[in-house]
Amino acid sequence: MSLNYMVPVSKFKRYLPKDYVELVDYGPFGKEFSEVGTKNMGKYKELVEEHPMCSGCWMAYYIKIIFASLPNPEHTVTIGTAGCGRLAISQAAVPFIYGNYGDQNAMASGITRAFRLRFPDQQKDVITIAGDGGMMDIGFSMTMHAWFRGEKFTTIMLDNEVYGNTGGQESGMSIKGAVLKMSPKGKNFNKMPAMQLAITAGCVYVVKMSPTNINKAAKAIRRAIFAARELGPTFIHAYTSCNIEYSIPTPDVFKDAQEMAKGRFAFEEFMTDEAKDLFTVVEAKKKKEVS
Amino acid sequence: MSKKITVGPVGYMPQSAPSMGVELSPEGKALLYGNIVEEEEAMRDAAKALLTMDNPTIFPGPMVLWDWRDDVAEKSAAILDLASEIPNCKIIPMPDYRPKYPKIDVKAEINPNHPNLTILDNKIKACVFIGVHCHYANLTLRMIRAGTACYTVAMCAEMGHEEAMASIRDVHAADVLRFRDIIIEVRNELGIEYTTTMPPENPSLPKEDWGALTPSDYGEYRSLIMSKKGEHVTAVE
Amino acid sequence: MSLNKKLVDMDYLLNEAPREQHFITGAQAMAEAVKRASVDMAIAYPITPQSEVMHLVGDIYAQGHIKEYYRAEEELGTMSAIAGAARGGVRMFTATSGPGLLRGLEAIVSWPGHRIPCVLGVLTRVVNAPLSIQPDNIEMAYLMHSGMIMLHAENQQDTFDYTLAAFAITEKVDVYIPVSVSTEGFFVTHAKGYVDMMSEELAFDVIDPYKAPVPAMDNEVPPARIQRDAPVQKSNFMSYLIHSVWQQEIWDSNRRAMKYVYQYLGGPIEVIHPDADVFIVASGCAAAQGREANRYAEEEGLSVGFIKVKCIRPWPKDEISAALKNAKAVIVPEHNIIGWLSKEIQASIPNGGIVVEGPRVYGGMTLPVELIMEQIYIALGMDSEKLQA
Numbered sequence: 001m002s003l004n005y006m007v008p009v010s011k012f013k014r015y016l017p018k019d020y021v022e023l024v025d026y027g028p029f030g031k032e033f034s035e036v037g038t039k040n041m042g043k044y045k046e047l048v049e050e051h052p053m054c055s056g057c058w059m060a061y062y063i064k065i066i067f068a069s070l071p072n073p074e075h076t077v078t079i080g081t082a083g084c085g086r087l088a089i090s091q092a093a094v095p096f097i098y099g100n101y102g103d104q105n106a107m108a109s110g111i112t113r114a115f116r117l118r119f120p121d122q123q124k125d126v127i128t129i130a131g132d133g134g135m136m137d138i139g140f141s142m143t144m145h146a147w148f149r150g151e152k153f154t155t156i157m158l159d160n161e162v163y164g165n166t167g168g169q170e171s172g173m174s175i176k177g178a179v180l181k182m183s184p185k186g187k188n189f190n191k192m193p194a195m196q197l198a199i200t201a202g203c204v205y206v207v208k209m210s211p212t213n214i215n216k217a218a219k220a221i222r223r224a225i226f227a228a229r230e231l232g233p234t235f236i237h238a239y240t241s242c243n244i245e246y247s248i249p250t251p252d253v254f255k256d257a258q259e260m261a262k263g264r265f266a267f268e269e270f271m272t273d274e275a276k277d278l279f280t281v282v283e284a285k286k287k288k289e290v291s
Numbered sequence: 292m293s294k295k296i297t298v299g300p301v302g303y304m305p306q307s308a309p310s311m312g313v314e315l316s317p318e319g320k321a322l323l324y325g326n327i328v329e330e331e332e333a334m335r336d337a338a339k340a341l342l343t344m345d346n347p348t349i350f351p352g353p354m355v356l357w358d359w360r361d362d363v364a365e366k367s368a369a370i371l372d373l374a375s376e377i378p379n380c381k382i383i384p385m386p387d388y389r390p391k392y393p394k395i396d397v398k399a400e401i402n403p404n405h406p407n408l409t410i411l412d413n414k415i416k417a418c419v420f421i422g423v424h425c426h427y428a429n430l431t432l433r434m435i436r437a438g439t440a441c442y443t444v445a446m447c448a449e450m451g452h453e454e455a456m457a458s459i460r461d462v463h464a465a466d467v468l469r470f471r472d473i474i475i476e477v478r479n480e481l482g483i484e485y486t487t488t489m490p491p492e493n494p495s496l497p498k499e500d501w502g503a504l505t506p507s508d509y510g511e512y513r514s515l516i517m518s519k520k521g522e523h524v525t526a527v528e
Numbered sequence: 529m530s531l532n533k534k535l536v537d538m539d540y541l542l543n544e545a546p547r548e549q550h551f552i553t554g555a556q557a558m559a560e561a562v563k564r565a566s567v568d569m570a571i572a573y574p575i576t577p578q579s580e581v582m583h584l585v586g587d588i589y590a591q592g593h594i595k596e597y598y599r600a601e602e603e604l605g606t607m608s609a610i611a612g613a614a615r616g617g618v619r620m621f622t623a624t625s626g627p628g629l630l631r632g633l634e635a636i637v638s639w640p641g642h643r644i645p646c647v648l649g650v651l652t653r654v655v656n657a658p659l660s661i662q663p664d665n666i667e668m669a670y671l672m673h674s675g676m677i678m679l680h681a682e683n684q685q686d687t688f689d690y691t692l693a694a695f696a697i698t699e700k701v702d703v704y705i706p707v708s709v710s711t712e713g714f715f716v717t718h719a720k721g722y723v724d725m726m727s728e729e730l731a732f733d734v735i736d737p738y739k740a741p742v743p744a745m746d747n748e749v750p751p752a753r754i755q756r757d758a759p760v761q762k763s764n765f766m767s768y769l770i771h772s773v774w775q776q777e778i779w780d781s782n783r784r785a786m787k788y789v790y791q792y793l794g795g796p797i798e799v800i801h802p803d804a805d806v807f808i809v810a811s812g813c814a815a816a817q818g819r820e821a822n823r824y825a826e827e828e829g830l831s832v833g834f835i836k837v838k839c840i841r842p843w844p845k846d847e848i849s850a851a852l853k854n855a856k857a858v859i860v861p862e863h864n865i866i867g868w869l870s871k872e873i874q875a876s877i878p879n880g881g882i883v884v885e886g887p888r889v890y891g892g893m894t895l896p897v898e899l900i901m902e903q904i905y906i907a908l909g910m911d912s913e914k915l916q917a
Contacts, residue, residue: 099608106601106604110608111615113596115746117596310780310783353743426704426777430770
């Protein structure tokens with residue numbers, strides 16, 4: 001279908017709040033990535049603006065990148081769970097489902113299949129965005145099984161290595177030895193190998209990164225969405241520090257992310273041969289369109 | 292007629308209209324103060340409220356604000372016609388259903404999660420909801436009845452709303468125009484002199500050129516959006 | 529639908545369409561109803577005694593009556609996926625039993641608040657421990673406070689009819705909350721009974737995802753900035769108020785379903801011998817035994833009334849209290865230890881003391897008619913000789 005559902009009835013446009021009129025006139029809906037996207041952030045009406053995240057929150061920054069990277073925001077649904085991330089995600093001008101604890105990938109399995117039944121000719125992107133606790137602890141079974149089943153949607157894990165929203169408890173993604181709430185003597189087992197689990201479970205495209213480079217982060221997100229449309233589950237494991245629970249001074253948040261990019265979040269990209277072929281086609285097409 | 296549902300404020304913890312025994316009207320009928328009546332009777336009472344109470348306002352919801360179906364334009368035009376016949380009428384939209392963050396602009400919009408803020412700030416004593424999905428309409432109407440002194444009219448495309456003082460069901464464009472005609476009729480009966488006037492546009496719409504926006508417009512948050520290579524911002528909260 | 533069915537409304541399908549008699553199990557009856565309900569998608573996860581239902585639903589998917597079907601990871605995954613798919617605007621079905629229901633309960637109890645229309649089959653089973661697969665309907669007690677609509681089928685015929693009706697009720701704009709159809713595991717699911725069914729060429733009208741009290745989450749309906757599941761956890765009065773009126777709305781929706789229970793099931797209760805002094809009130813399988821006890825009593829020339837409760841939620845308080853207005857004793861046979869039905873009845877009448885709490889069987893025990901007869905004799909003040917006999 002067209003963009004009609006987000007275009008105001010012409011006679012009512014002068015009665016709408018400014019925010020909505022601008023979203024339609026200057027927002028990214030129905031526009032090419034080259035016109036809007038991450039490269040032009042700050043120059044158009046973005047999908048996430050005001051949000052209640054902490055000052056200096058690296059997760060909020062990455063969420064803005066996710067929404068600026070969407071290839072098709074007018075046909076995208078995001079799904080999340082309890083955690084800091086959803087405070088910003090729910091402020092985006094994209095439908096967001098706030099389900100129960102850790103159930104995002106099960107819910108996405110249902111809605112992705114429903115969309116494919118109802119709209120066989122219209123690509124609808126489904127993206128789950130949840131934290132390390134929601135994805136790898138409480139939602140572990142549903143995350144893994146959605147991947148094993150080959151469900152065609154994108155999973156993005158915002159890994160801050162702690163339960164930030166509930167006040168700083170140990171998560172499966174915390175590193176061994178970390179002294180956190182509920183691990184008063186230090187965590188006594190290793191950080192879970194999320195990337196390897198995703199590859200083993202059948203994700204066709206998997207990236208681990210500390211998103212310090214906006215364009216690189218956007219490229220990974222877009223690749224994950226394109227591959228999920230055609231091939232199967234995709235997974236992005238991104239470092240999004242919690243400067244509160246890990247006491248990172250706000251001015252040092254970026255430095256910390258850069259250090260992580262050299263350390264345990266060093267950029268790693270896995271793709272199947274089919275995904276590689278797909279990206280060659282998709283990315284060549286885009287270059288041609290631009291030139 | 293005993294009024295089962297009355298203009299609020301009914302208090303801190305409202306009892307829901309269905310739990311007080313109010314049932315939705317059957318096809319062809321309307322609800323007035325919780326009682327099943329003829330549509331015309333409900334419309335006339337609603338018209339009187341909109342013509343005699345302070346700051347009458349029409350709250351159009353998403354289903355009539357956005358051009359998503361072929362029949363929307365006609366219905367929306369009819370709503371504007373209706374508004375133009377009510378003296379001093381405002382249009383304040385309910386564009387979506389998510390709670391507003393950080394703070395609602397009560398002059399510019401209404402939200403189903405905290406509708407009373409808009410009603411109270413604008414001192415609205417009579418209003419019409421139209422084009423709102425039923426779940427959110429029920430929440431809104433009940434919260435308004437709980438905490439404000441506002442006469443509510445629900446013009447519903449489906450089965451109507453127990454919580455409203457006047458509830459009209461199965462509303463299409465023609466029904467909105469019929470209500471407009473009744474407004475004019477009652478207005479004349481009341482001897483109110485009036486010339487058709489369009490409501491004022493949304494107060495949140497000062498001219499601003501977003502096309503010329505630059506990163507510096509983001510002030511101190513600019514660095515979080517797009518820091519320059521090598522840039523190190525220290526002056527943040 | 530690929531099978532070229534004739535789509536009809538539920539009134540015609542349930543009440544007018546010609547039927548033919550079949551001799552089938554309760555599990556088959558439920559699956560046959562699903563076959564005629566234009567279900568888009570079903571999600572399965574095994575648990576005894578439910579599994580049989582979703583096996584058969586899988587078969588009808590393979591035959592093309594359903595468009596999508598898969599086996600999920602476990603019940604929480606199943607129930608969550610249902611919530612996702614239903615938001616996407618498709619008609620959904622699944623079924624579960626006892627411990628499976630409890631495993632999925634976190635998602636299930638959030639369905640009404642999320643305004644998820646769907647039908648859940650509950651083929652009852654004991655809740656562990658110790659582990660057992662036998663029939664016992666204690667899990668229904670956990671659903672009674674969830675806000676969902678609950679129908680309780682007495683036999684195979686009810687299972688078929690109630691399941692079909694459930695699909696119509698759940699999608700009514702003024703209801704739009706899930707409907708569960710319960711019946712006893714094994715006693716009904718694995719036993720055959722006569723079921724009158726309409727032709728499978730007929731099917732219920734397909735779902736219209738835009739005839740709903742909430743927007744479908746499909747990017748085809750406004751608003752653009754949709755937020756169906758408002759996060760209202762802020763600590764302020766407005767957050768408390770929106771949550772409280774939201775909860776009211778769910779129970780109001782539940783209440784509004786009653787008119788459809790009349791429309792499709794002929795009312796929430798069935799009454800035999802309304803003028804009797806002693807009543808048997810029962811639901812589900814216990815109603816079948818209660819009905820039999822009522823027949824025994826009739827043969828013995830005793831005046832005993834019988835009330836079958838078809839719908840547990842919305843609870844037919846007014847109907848039951850009116851039917852028991854002149855009762856002197858009320859016997860409530862049940863298949864669970866806590867007696868959730870007798871507690872509801874006690875709370876529905878001014879003279880709750882007349883309710884005999886039982887007889888109850890549980891853990892898989894059958895409910896012999898004699899147990900009910902014994903209570904009838906006691907209630908009628910008959911001598912102990914009769915009791916011995």
